[in-house]
Structure formats: structure tokens, C-alpha cells
Amino acid sequence: MMGTVLVANRGEIACRVFRTCRELGIRTVAVHSDADESALHARVADTAVRLPGAASSDTYLRGDLIVKAALAAGADAVHPGYGFLSENPGFARAVIDAGLTWIGPPPEAIEAMASKTRAKELMGIEPLHEVTEADLPVLVKAAAGGGGRGMRVVRRIEDLPAQLAGARAEAHSAFGDGEVFIEPYVEDGRHVEVQILADTHGTVWALGTRDCSLQRRHQKVVEEAPAPGLKPELTNSLYEMAVRAARAVDYVGAGTVEFLVAGDTPHFLEMNTRLQVEHPVTEAVYGIDLVALQLRVAEGHALDIDPPRARGHAVEARLYAEDPARDWAPQTGTLHRLAVPDGIRLDTGYTDGDTIGVHYDPMLAKAVAHAPTRAEAIRKL
Known part of the structure; x- marks a missing residue:
């Protein structure tokens, strides 16, 4: 039975998890950047731990500091919320290796589904390797990440090389991974x-x-x-x-x-x-x-x-x-x-x-x- 949960996140989702923990009688630990020192999620938690570093979103990406904070605060478990490190298999492994309960899927499951190409392979779906006029329109997508970054709709075959190059560059800039793939573009889906x-x-x-x-x-x-x-x-x-x-x-x-x-x-x-x-x-x-x-x-x-x-x-x-x-x-x-x-x-x-x-x-x-x-x-x- 877990007695104390640290939420490795901020804002709305941290407050949301804390609400349920309070109802279940579970103690809560918040982590916060300098910018979030007086934020609501830091105020409503039973314990709030400052994460050293710049007052930016990068602070919540420091998995090593978050694990240290959990151990120092006496937490039994870590809930990742969404965004930040929630789909980072390395962070999940670090939490588990520290002897804490990871409130999420196994790191291997996160890893398998992190790449859209790998996920499609698991579902028996093959990406387009050669595009012809008959395949148009197609969608070029980043294998990692989301939010529309690294995504291009291609309606003319002569535009494909330039769109592939642009998608790769954007994906690498946004996610540190330039892998892209091509699939049929679903109109009005x-x-x-x-x-x-x-x-x-x-x-x-x-x-x-x-x-x-x-x-x-x-x-x-x-x-x-x-x-x-x-x-x-x-x-x-x-x-x-x-x-x-x-x-x-x-x-x-x-x-x-x-x-x-x-x-x-x-x-x-x-x-x-x-x-x-x-x-x-x-x-x-x-x-x-x-x-x-x-x-x-x-x-x-x-x-x-x-x-x-x-x-x-x-x-x-x-x-x-x-x-x-x-x-x-x-x-x-x-x-x-x-x-x-x-x-x-x-x-x-x-x-x-x-x-x-x-x-x-x-x-x-x-x-x-x-x-x-x-x-x-x-x-x-």
C-alpha cells in the first residue's frame, strides 16, 4: 500500500492527482521550479520540493532531480501526469530502480509505443516505402513526438523530396529524432x-x-x-x-x-x-x-x-x-x-x-x- 505519492508534474494535472490522493488518504509531494514556487500545485500538496535550476519547463525534465526529491520526501510512488517525462521510458526505469512504485505502464511498453512506426508494426500496419501518383495525397509524419510538428501533407509527387527534408529537420529540432514515415492522408477524418x-x-x-x-x-x-x-x-x-x-x-x-x-x-x-x-x-x-x-x-x-x-x-x-x-x-x-x-x-x-x-x-x-x-x-x- 502506497502512503505518499510524488507527482512529477505541475499545474492542473498535479492538482488533479493530488485531489484523488487526498480522498484516498495518501500524502502528496509536489515538485516545483523557481517560477512555480507559489503555484497552486505547490501550495496544495502536503510537501513541496524545489527543483534547482532555471525557472522554465526544462526543470520538470530533470528526472534525476525528481527521483532524488521523491526519496528525500519519503515518497513511495511517482505519478508522471501528462507531458514532460510521462512517456519517457528512461525516467520510468529510474523510478523503479530507485525502489519506488511507478504509476504507469512498464518502461518496455512505453518504449514500444513511443515510435509511431514501431507502434504501427505491432498493429500489423506497414508504412508507405514507395509513393506513386495513385497513393496521393500522403502524410509525412515524425516517428517521435506529436502536436503537428514534423508533419506535412503532400499532394504532388514532385513536392515529396522537399517535404521529407523539411519534416526531418523539424522533427529533429523538436524531438531530437529526425525519423519520419509516410502514410495515406485521411481527408476529413x-x-x-x-x-x-x-x-x-x-x-x-x-x-x-x-x-x-x-x-x-x-x-x-x-x-x-x-x-x-x-x-x-x-x-x-x-x-x-x-x-x-x-x-x-x-x-x-x-x-x-x-x-x-x-x-x-x-x-x-x-x-x-x-x-x-x-x-x-x-x-x-x-x-x-x-x-x-x-x-x-x-x-x-x-x-x-x-x-x-x-x-x-x-x-x-x-x-x-x-x-x-x-x-x-x-x-x-x-x-x-x-x-x-x-x-x-x-x-x-x-x-x-x-x-x-x-x-x-x-x-x-x-x-x-x-x-x-x-x-x-x-x-x-
């Missing part, structure tokens, strides 16, 4: 994903679908569960592929398998070996706490054979500190007021009077509405 949860006893749950098609600059903005308008046979096919992906790497914990859906045809994209930003819509629909389940699985407990039943519909909107008059550029300053009506879930790492700085993502919060029907959930939001 919907971004649909399946939440999975697996234990160490061989049970894998497929916890419904989410639609994350409303994006800006390849970043999700509005998400909902379940994905509307999918035929039952397509939904079942998505579940089967998601479970197959999890079993292919002996997955443990919470993860998400992402697809593009064109018409009634699903195309496997990748597997995210962590908790997703948009996990609250699944929690709302299934009446569960995914963080609590992550902790139970990490302690070795078995899931029930069958997952809970879904009820209703949930929609989440991400709230950002941005200026729409400046092409939605990130903004800084004082957050004077952040409040939502009763009945709306608000996940945030900020409170009234906090300063929004320049060092981190401009997402302030997520507002989540749950109702019996999709129309009612949208109206409520």
Missing part, C-alpha cells in the same frame, strides 16, 4: 480515441470512445464522450483494436489508443502511454476516477472482469490565456477571477489572483459538463 485500462492480472478494459476532432494547430480544444454517430460495429472494432494494442505490449495502467475515422473506416494513429488531458469526460460518463484506478492497479489490485456501464454524455472545453485579436497568442498577467456554475466540473492549476507567466502552456483549466444526452451536455457547457 474524425479524431476518435479509446480509453483503456489494464491491470497486472490480464484484464484490459475499453472504456468507451472520445471525439477530439475540434482542434487548433493540431491541439485539441473541445472533447466529448462518447464519440457521437458511430455505428455499433465500428465502435466494437475500435474497442478490439485498442485492446489488441494494449495486449501487444503487455500494457498496465491507463492509456489511450488514437484513431482517424473516415466514414466507417478506422485508421490506427498511435497509443499514448499515459493519462490524457481529456480523461474527465470518460470519468463523467462511466462514473469512475481514473487516477484512483491507476493507483489501485499500481498497487497490484485486479480490475473487475467487466468495466462499468456508460451513462449519458460529457463535453469538455479547454480554457486558455490567449488573445483572440492576436491570432490566439498566449497571454500573461494576473488571473483575477476563475469560476464556473454549480454542476460544471472545473479542473485547474490556478485560482483567483494567480499570475500567468511566460514559462508554461497557456491552458488555465478544463470545464466539463455531463448530462443524459449530448444536446443537454452541450447546452449545459
Whole structure:
């Protein structure tokens, strides 16, 4: 039984994990950069440990310092949140080697799914090695990373060499890995994903679908569960592929398998070996706490054979500190007021009077509405 959990993250997701830990009677440890010394996640934790170094996002990438902080604070376990080191197999191994419980999948599973090319091989999908006119349009993508970096749509065969070179350069700059691959470009595809949860006893749950098609600059903005308008046979096919992906790497914990859906045809994209930003819509629909389940699985407990039943519909909107008059550029300053009506879930790492700085993502919060029907959930939001 774990008694103290360190969250190797900041902001909204750190506060989210701490909330569940408090409900379960588990002590919490926050880590923070100089810029985050008075941040909400550092204030609400039972213990806060400063990570030495520059006041920037790089601070949260120092796995060695985070492991030292966990040991010094007497933590039993480390939860990575999302982003930063959450999908870094080296960090997962360092946590385990230090004798701490890693609240996430095995490092080998993270490693297997880290490369989009390797993930597709595990799913039996071959990338395009030779492109002809008949294959167009195609998509050049970075094997590592995401967020649209290292991605190019190619509609003319003569443009391919230049686009490959550009994608490789961007991928190397963004991720330190210039590997790219080519796949068919899915026109007007919907971004649909399946939440999975697996234990160490061989049970894998497929916890419904989410639609994350409303994006800006390849970043999700509005998400909902379940994905509307999918035929039952397509939904079942998505579940089967998601479970197959999890079993292919002996997955443990919470993860998400992402697809593009064109018409009634699903195309496997990748597997995210962590908790997703948009996990609250699944929690709302299934009446569960995914963080609590992550902790139970990490302690070795078995899931029930069958997952809970879904009820209703949930929609989440991400709230950002941005200026729409400046092409939605990130903004800084004082957050004077952040409040939502009763009945709306608000996940945030900020409170009234906090300063929004320049060092981190401009997402302030997520507002989540749950109702019996999709129309009612949208109206409520």
C-alpha cells in the first residue's frame, strides 16, 4: 500500500492527482521550479520540493532531480501526469530502480509505443516505402513526438523530396529524432480515441470512445464522450483494436489508443502511454476516477472482469490565456477571477489572483459538463 505519492508534474494535472490522493488518504509531494514556487500545485500538496535550476519547463525534465526529491520526501510512488517525462521510458526505469512504485505502464511498453512506426508494426500496419501518383495525397509524419510538428501533407509527387527534408529537420529540432514515415492522408477524418485500462492480472478494459476532432494547430480544444454517430460495429472494432494494442505490449495502467475515422473506416494513429488531458469526460460518463484506478492497479489490485456501464454524455472545453485579436497568442498577467456554475466540473492549476507567466502552456483549466444526452451536455457547457 502506497502512503505518499510524488507527482512529477505541475499545474492542473498535479492538482488533479493530488485531489484523488487526498480522498484516498495518501500524502502528496509536489515538485516545483523557481517560477512555480507559489503555484497552486505547490501550495496544495502536503510537501513541496524545489527543483534547482532555471525557472522554465526544462526543470520538470530533470528526472534525476525528481527521483532524488521523491526519496528525500519519503515518497513511495511517482505519478508522471501528462507531458514532460510521462512517456519517457528512461525516467520510468529510474523510478523503479530507485525502489519506488511507478504509476504507469512498464518502461518496455512505453518504449514500444513511443515510435509511431514501431507502434504501427505491432498493429500489423506497414508504412508507405514507395509513393506513386495513385497513393496521393500522403502524410509525412515524425516517428517521435506529436502536436503537428514534423508533419506535412503532400499532394504532388514532385513536392515529396522537399517535404521529407523539411519534416526531418523539424522533427529533429523538436524531438531530437529526425525519423519520419509516410502514410495515406485521411481527408476529413474524425479524431476518435479509446480509453483503456489494464491491470497486472490480464484484464484490459475499453472504456468507451472520445471525439477530439475540434482542434487548433493540431491541439485539441473541445472533447466529448462518447464519440457521437458511430455505428455499433465500428465502435466494437475500435474497442478490439485498442485492446489488441494494449495486449501487444503487455500494457498496465491507463492509456489511450488514437484513431482517424473516415466514414466507417478506422485508421490506427498511435497509443499514448499515459493519462490524457481529456480523461474527465470518460470519468463523467462511466462514473469512475481514473487516477484512483491507476493507483489501485499500481498497487497490484485486479480490475473487475467487466468495466462499468456508460451513462449519458460529457463535453469538455479547454480554457486558455490567449488573445483572440492576436491570432490566439498566449497571454500573461494576473488571473483575477476563475469560476464556473454549480454542476460544471472545473479542473485547474490556478485560482483567483494567480499570475500567468511566460514559462508554461497557456491552458488555465478544463470545464466539463455531463448530462443524459449530448444536446443537454452541450447546452449545459
